[in-house]
Amino acid sequence: MKLYSFFRSSAAYRVRIALNLKGLPYETVPVHLARGGGEQFAPAYRDINPQSLVPALEDRGLVITQSLAIIEYLEELHPAPALLPATAEERSRVRGLALSIACDIHPLNNTRVLSYLTGPMGLSSEARNTWYAHWIALGLSALELQVAGKLQTGKFCHGGEPGLVDCCLVPQLANARRFKCDVAPYPTLTRIEANCQALEAFRRAAPDQQPDAE
Numbered sequence: 001m002k003l004y005s006f007f008r009s010s011a012a013y014r015v016r017i018a019l020n021l022k023g024l025p026y027e028t029v030p031v032h033l034a035r036g037g038g039e040q041f042a043p044a045y046r047d048i049n050p051q052s053l054v055p056a057l058e059d060r061g062l063v064i065t066q067s068l069a070i071i072e073y074l075e076e077l078h079p080a081p082a083l084l085p086a087t088a089e090e091r092s093r094v095r096g097l098a099l100s101i102a103c104d105i106h107p108l109n110n111t112r113v114l115s116y117l118t119g120p121m122g123l124s125s126e127a128r129n130t131w132y133a134h135w136i137a138l139g140l141s142a143l144e145l146q147v148a149g150k151l152q153t154g155k156f157c158h159g160g161e162p163g164l165v166d167c168c169l170v171p172q173l174a175n176a177r178r179f180k181c182d183v184a185p186y187p188t189l190t191r192i193e194a195n196c197q198a199l200e201a202f203r204r205a206a207p208d209q210q211p212d213a214e
């Protein structure tokens with residue numbers, strides 16, 4: 001399998017964690033999101049993903065886009081270890097939490113959104129960082145409430161084994177820290193993050209461990 005990735009991309013980071021948790025080998029194909037206006041917009045990559053976003057996964061000639069679709073594809077083909085729980089009720093919780101990160105928190109701090117703020121919208125980097133911190137705080141404080149003190153929450157976001165939500169949480173917290181957001185108000189999320197970081201699969205997926213890290 002080939003993973004089109006950028007070391008700092010949190011969406012690609014999710015997939016790297018899932019691949020590692022499942023013990024699936026893959027080749028990294030770096031797509032630099034900043035160099036030369038962004039390699040994601042080059043025709044060669046547009047042919048792979050017309051959305052010009054990473055990650056994309058190539059497997060046996062099939063190209064899959066969208067990190068959560070990629071993870072669910074891996075889950076269906078390689079069910080063990082499972083990243084989704086066994087029952088429909090539990091899966092609905094896990095998918096709901098994962099989507100709150102992937103659909104509601106992350107898109108507001110994506111590279112193209114932030115560059116549009118400081119580019120065509122004429123915002124200063126300070127104002128852009130205020131935008132970033134506002135949406136992160138709103139999203140992470142809701143997520144903290146969704147997991148804190150809940151019976152289904154365990155060592156990880158759902159139970160005692162790492163799963164889909166953890167694949168999304170760790171990159172999102174890494175991103176928040178990169179933008180100097182205070183993560184102290186989210187003690188449950190950071191406790192789970194520490195449990196994840198104790199696992200090699202998570203550490204090996206980290207941005208600074210990638211072949212294209214700068």
Ligand SMILES: N[C@@H](CCC(=O)N[C@@H](CS)C(=O)NCC(=O)O)C(=O)O
Pocket residue numbers: 008009010011012033038040052053054055065066067068102110111112113
């Ligand atoms: N919903 C997509 C989001 C993908 C995404 O936003 N990727 C970012 C990096 S984390 C990207 O490629 N940004 C390039 C850009 O904004 O032009 C997914 O989950 O795969």
